[in-house]
Amino acid sequence: AAPAEADLLIGLNAAQEEAVVLPLDAHAVILAGAGTGKTRVLTHRIAWAIEQGMDPASIVAVTFTNKAASEMRERLRALVGDAVAQNLRLGTFHSLGLKVLRRYGHILGFRNPERLSPMDQDESVALLRRVMKAYDAGIDLKIEKPRDHYGLIGHWKDKGLEPQQVRPQKEASRELTRHLYAAYEKEKFASQTVDFADLILLSNRLFRTREDIAKTFQKKLRMILVDEFQDTNPIQLEFIHHLSNTGKSVSTFVVGDDDQSIYGWRGADADIFQTFMNHHQPCELVRLEENYRCTSVVLDAANAVIQHNETRIGKNLWTQRQDVGPFGLSVYADGDREADAVAEQIGTALQQGASPKEIAILYRVNAMSRPLEKALIVRSIPYKVFGGLNFYQRREVKDAMAYLRLTADPRDDAAFMRAIAVPRRGIGAKTIEGWQTAARARGASVFDVVQGETKPAVAAFLHLLNDLRVAYRDAGLVGLAKACVFTTKLDEFYIETAKERGEECVENLRELISTAGVFHHRLRTGGIAQESIAHHPGDPLSEFITEAVMDSDAAVHLSKKAETVSLMTVHKAKGLEFPHVFVVGLEEGEFPKISPFRESNIEEERRLFYVAMTRSKYQLQMSYALSRWKFGREDTEMAGIDDAHSGEGGVSSRFLSEIPSHLFGDGIMVGDKKSLPSPVAINGRLRGSDAGDWW
Numbered sequence: 001a002a003p004a005e006a007d008l009l010i011g012l013n014a015a016q017e018e019a020v021v022l023p024l025d026a027h028a029v030i031l032a033g034a035g036t037g038k039t040r041v042l043t044h045r046i047a048w049a050i051e052q053g054m055d056p057a058s059i060v061a062v063t064f065t066n067k068a069a070s071e072m073r074e075r076l077r078a079l080v081g082d083a084v085a086q087n088l089r090l091g092t093f094h095s096l097g098l099k100v101l102r103r104y105g106h107i108l109g110f111r112n113p114e115r116l117s118p119m120d121q122d123e124s125v126a127l128l129r130r131v132m133k134a135y136d137a138g139i140d141l142k143i144e145k146p147r148d149h150y151g152l153i154g155h156w157k158d159k160g161l162e163p164q165q166v167r168p169q170k171e172a173s174r175e176l177t178r179h180l181y182a183a184y185e186k187e188k189f190a191s192q193t194v195d196f197a198d199l200i201l202l203s204n205r206l207f208r209t210r211e212d213i214a215k216t217f218q219k220k221l222r223m224i225l226v227d228e229f230q231d232t233n234p235i236q237l238e239f240i241h242h243l244s245n246t247g248k249s250v251s252t253f254v255v256g257d258d259d260q261s262i263y264g265w266r267g268a269d270a271d272i273f274q275t276f277m278n279h280h281q282p283c284e285l286v287r288l289e290e291n292y293r294c295t296s297v298v299l300d301a302a303n304a305v306i307q308h309n310e311t312r313i314g315k316n317l318w319t320q321r322q323d324v325g326p327f328g329l330s331v332y333a334d335g336d337r338e339a340d341a342v343a344e345q346i347g348t349a350l351q352q353g354a355s356p357k358e359i360a361i362l363y364r365v366n367a368m369s370r371p372l373e374k375a376l377i378v379r380s381i382p383y384k385v386f387g388g389l390n391f392y393q394r395r396e397v398k399d400a401m402a403y404l405r406l407t408a409d410p411r412d413d414a415a416f417m418r419a420i421a422v423p424r425r426g427i428g429a430k431t432i433e434g435w436q437t438a439a440r441a442r443g444a445s446v447f448d449v450v451q452g453e454t455k456p457a458v459a460a461f462l463h464l465l466n467d468l469r470v471a472y473r474d475a476g477l478v479g480l481a482k483a484c485v486f487t488t489k490l491d492e493f494y495i496e497t498a499k500e501r502g503e504e505c506v507e508n509l510r511e512l513i514s515t516a517g518v519f520h521h522r523l524r525t526g527g528i529a530q531e532s533i534a535h536h537p538g539d540p541l542s543e544f545i546t547e548a549v550m551d552s553d554a555a556v557h558l559s560k561k562a563e564t565v566s567l568m569t570v571h572k573a574k575g576l577e578f579p580h581v582f583v584v585g586l587e588e589g590e591f592p593k594i595s596p597f598r599e600s601n602i603e604e605e606r607r608l609f610y611v612a613m614t615r616s617k618y619q620l621q622m623s624y625a626l627s628r629w630k631f632g633r634e635d636t637e638m639a640g641i642d643d644a645h646s647g648e649g650g651v652s653s654r655f656l657s658e659i660p661s662h663l664f665g666d667g668i669m670v671g672d673k674k675s676l677p678s679p680v681a682i683n684g685r686l687r688g689s690d691a692g693d694w695w
């Protein structure tokens with residue numbers, strides 16, 4: 001049975017209710033800070049519209065992730081019942097675009113549109129690589145990297161530029177990209193596939209060229225609602241405009257927070273609210289200021305930080321909550337001790353009755369999950385890397401591990417096959433298969449089989465394996481780990497991706513080197529149980545590999561538990577909330593992230609930090625480390641090796657100094673010892689002997 005009207009309005013404050021019950025044909029912007037109930041208002045607005053007689057099939061709601069969509073559907077089930085919630089069109093921009101293409105793709109020339117599913121980024125790059133190989137004028141693939149070109153093509157696509165709309169480029173390489181873009185589109189169409197950007201781009205093209213189809217949608221739809229509107233980019237906006245007849249016949253209801261705009265690099269623009277209002281006159285503007293998520297100390301801290309941004313619309317968040325949760329900042333000697341302490345605190349929270357799913361650890365970059373995973377594994381605390389893979393399952397980490405395994409045992413066929421394929425060295429799949437067959441026939445390893453090969457590429461590979469063995473002999477485990485990343489040119493291979501993923505891969509590879517550094521250190525200081533060394537006396541490499549395999553297994557096992565602690569990047573945490581939140585790695589350079597690959601946008605980094613802090617419903621623990629084992633550089637044996645990043649770590653994030661120090665009450669924690677006058681530690685650079693005094 002449909003609930004009474006009043007039920008839908010229970011649990012809404014006056015401003016929220018005002019937004020929910022706006023006339024059903026009104027356009028509205030709900031512009032409000034974190035935790036003020038925007039998503040709740042959006043959900044209740046849908047229920048309200050249905051309650052007022054609107055057909056659920058005429059409502060489209062766009063969320064930022066598929067998970068958010070399914071959560072919203074759950075909420076609505078409770079509010080309006082299963083049968084009704086079933087008919088709603090609820091999903092991400094991409095999932096809605098895919099629906100449009102599957103339905104009408106034949107008009108664009110797709111033969112089996114109902115079976116369309118988008119290629120991921122790797123598949124798209126592979127397609128571009130094929131295009132480049134076949135390119136008439138001839139391209140030297142050693143100089144012109146497919147991923148670079150793909151990056152620029154993606155950028156154009158995000159801006160909604162089709163090949164013929166891109167202007168001739170002054171720079172030769174970019175001009176080549178422009179031509180490749182056209183060829184890529186042609187080849188993609190010939191193979192009857194689409195990439196991710198196409199889901200929206202092609203839908204837009206369809207709507208543009210076939211007004212009748214756009215009209216069909218517009219006639220059916222009455223209301224479009226968008227959550228996290230601040231991160232909508234221009235082509236997504238165009239998509240909404242097509243569906244809504246630019247708001248002439250369909251009501252548009254968007255909710256968002258300019259302070260949480262964190263996808264500037266994807267073309268989203270914080271002015272979007274103003275632009276939207278200009279296009280949808282008359283438009284209601286509702287502001288929500290009461291926050292229901294955070295404790296007052298968290299809110300005070302978050303408000304203080306975000307006030308440092310100059311480009312913001314400006315809001316004032318407050319809460320009625322009187323309860324206080326644990327709130328603190330801690331400094332640790334290194335990233336592993338930080339991870340250990342966080343896991344320890346989580347263990348305590350669990351013992352006190354918290355459920356793992358109420359706990360999240362947030363970090364700026366994915367590579368930071370590694371020490372945290374280790375600390376959780378050691379304590380058998382179930383966890384899951386949300387929206388990503390655990391450290392040892394990441395492709396680039398597996399690649400580097402293959403080289404480590406080959407160094408330990410060249411007759412490890414699985415490792416051989418993986419390593420010879422990345423980075424690509426022009427050895428065809430057929431050739432490699434041939435070796436495998438020969439090896440099987442002779443009962444030998446692939447390594448044995450290729451000894452007789454004369455191909456230069458194979459000789460070079462065998463030479464490389466030898467270099468790795470020499471690196472291990474001369475420079476130990478850490479030296480070998482470095483060689484497995486740099487001498488193999490895995491780093492260059494992944495850096496080719498230039499954009500987001502490439503950078504992340506290299507960070508993970510570096511983290512693997514750090515892992516080797518930590519391992520080596522533990523080995524020397526007796527941190528590793530003697531009986532485990534006894535298996536392989538004097539062979540840290542086998543020990544290291546064994547431990548990696550065991551950790552990887554444990555990670556998979558732990559992630560399958562019904563309830564898990566969530567580890568995730570701040571980007572992934574948007575819109576979510578947890579009673580216990582740990583934000584780690586708050587060092588200058590890490591958060592704000594200073595990247596060698598792209599200009600950093602401090603205001604956007606600050607918005608990210610604001611998102612991170614405001615995920616907390618009760619406890620918020622922030623921390624940073626004085627060193628991060630980058631490149632395993634703390635290993636004294638390696639100290640002489642030059643290291644571009646040796647300055648990293650140790651300086652607390654500028655954002656921490658933006659939090660009024662009185663909020664920290666007793667001061668900050670240094671290690672597990674208490675209390676240091678906070679300004680010193682927060683602003684100071686604590687290194688070497690300075691740091692020594694405190695632990």
Ligand code: ATP
Nearest residue numbers: 011012013033034035036037038039040292293575
């Ligand atoms: P974000 O900006 O992070 O996406 P939001 O504005 O969408 O946040 P919600 O997630 O909708 O905020 O709400 C935050 C929390 O406050 C939720 O747990 C929600 O259930 C609760 N909440 C919202 N409004 C009220 C209310 N009027 N009374 C009690 N709790 C509320």
Ligand code: MG
Nearest residue numbers: 038039040575
């Ligand atoms: Mg929300």
